[in-house]
Amino acid sequence: MQQDAIRLDGKTAIITGGAGGIGFATARLMTMRGARVALADIAFDRAQELARQLPGAIAVHLDLENETSIEAMVAQAVAEFGQLDILNNTAALLDPALAPLDGDVEHMGTDLWDRIMAVNLRGTMIACRAALPHLRETRGNIVNTVSNLALQGHLIQAAYSSSKAAIIQLTRAIAASHGKQGVRCNAVAPGMTMTAALFEAFPAPLREVVEAETLRDQLGEPEDIAEAIAFLASPAARNITGQVLVSDGGCASHVPGIDRFRSFFSGDQT
Numbered sequence: 001m002q003q004d005a006i007r008l009d010g011k012t013a014i015i016t017g018g019a020g021g022i023g024f025a026t027a028r029l030m031t032m033r034g035a036r037v038a039l040a041d042i043a044f045d046r047a048q049e050l051a052r053q054l055p056g057a058i059a060v061h062l063d064l065e066n067e068t069s070i071e072a073m074v075a076q077a078v079a080e081f082g083q084l085d086i087l088n089n090t091a092a093l094l095d096p097a098l099a100p101l102d103g104d105v106e107h108m109g110t111d112l113w114d115r116i117m118a119v120n121l122r123g124t125m126i127a128c129r130a131a132l133p134h135l136r137e138t139r140g141n142i143v144n145t146v147s148n149l150a151l152q153g154h155l156i157q158a159a160y161s162s163s164k165a166a167i168i169q170l171t172r173a174i175a176a177s178h179g180k181q182g183v184r185c186n187a188v189a190p191g192m193t194m195t196a197a198l199f200e201a202f203p204a205p206l207r208e209v210v211e212a213e214t215l216r217d218q219l220g221e222p223e224d225i226a227e228a229i230a231f232l233a234s235p236a237a238r239n240i241t242g243q244v245l246v247s248d249g250g251c252a253s254h255v256p257g258i259d260r261f262r263s264f265f266s267g268d269q270t
C-alpha cells in the first residue's frame with residue numbers, strides 16, 4: 001500500500017450530478033487529492049461554471065434519461081483524459097416539484113415511478129455499463145451515491161427510495177461480476193445532507209425531527225459525503241467492494257425514537 005493511499009494523483013473521474021451540491025463537493029475534493037474530473041450534468045451551464053473553478057476539470061452535458069447522452073459522456077471523458085479510473089454516479093431526479101408526488105404506493109403515479117426509475121436506476125446502470133470496459137483497463141472503480149432511505153421504510157418517496165435500493169443491488173452485482181477483473185464497485189448512502197437547495201426546500205419542523213434522530217450534534221454537509229466517496233474511490237479502499245458506506249451521522253443506526261429515550265434518561269419527559 002502506498003504511503004498516502006487516499007490520494008488520487010494521476011486518476012481521472014466522471015462525477016454525474018457534478019453541478020449539484022454533493023457532486024461538486026466531491027469534484028472539488030477529488031481535485032484537491034490530485035484527480036482530473038469531469039462534471040457531468042443536465043445543468044450544463046452550471047457544470048461549466050463550476051468546472052472553471054477546478055484545475056484540469058471539464059464539464060460534460062448529460063441527460064440520464066437518454067442512453068446516447070450517457071454513452072457520449074463516457075466517450076467524451078475518455079477522449080479528453082485518455083483513460084477513466086473512477087465513475088461516481090451522484091446525479092438523481094430531485095426536482096422539488098415532483099417530490100410531493102412521490103409519496104406512498106397507493107397514490108403513486110405510474111408515469112412518475114417510471115421517470116424516477118429511468119433517471120436514477122436505468123441511467124446509473126447505463127453509465128456503469130458504458131464505463132466498465134474503460135475501468136477494466138485502469139483497474140478502476142465505481143461509487144454509486146444512494147440514500148439511507150434505501151435502507152429504511154418511510155412515509156414518503158416510495159419511488160425514490162426503491163430506485164436507490166435497486167442501485168445498491170446493482171452495486172453488488174457489478175462488484176461480483178467484475179472484481180476478478182480488478183474493478184471495484186461500492187455505494188455511499190448519505191442521510192439528510194445540508195446542500196443549499198435542500199436547506200431551502202425542506203420544511204424546518206421535519207428537519208428538526210431528523211436532527212433529533214442524528215447521533216452527531218449537526219446534520220451532514222456535502223463535504224462529509226464527498227469524503228466517503230473519495231475514500232472508496234481511492235487505493236486506500238482497495239480491499240472494499242460490494243459495500244454500502246452509510247454517512248448519515250448515525251441517523252439510521254439506532255433504535256427508533258432515540259430522542260424520546262434521551263429525554264427520559266436525562267429526566268426531561270415532556
Ligand SMILES: NC(=O)c1ccc[n+]([C@@H]2O[C@H](COP(=O)([O-])OP(=O)(O)OC[C@H]3O[C@@H](n4cnc5c(N)ncnc54)[C@H](O)[C@@H]3O)[C@@H](O)[C@H]2O)c1
Nearest residue numbers: 017019020021022042063064090091092147190191192193
Ligand atoms: N442531500 C441529501 O440530503 C441527500 C440525502 C440522501 C441521498 N442524496 C443523494 O445524493 C445525490 C446528490 O444529491 P444533492 O443533494 O447534491 O442533489 P442536487 O440536486 O444538488 O444534485 C443532483 C444533480 O443531478 C442533476 N440531474 C438531475 N437529473 C439529471 C439528469 N436527468 N441527467 C443528468 N443530471 C441530472 C441535477 O442537475 C443536479 O445537479 C443524489 O443521488 C441524492 O439522491 C442526497
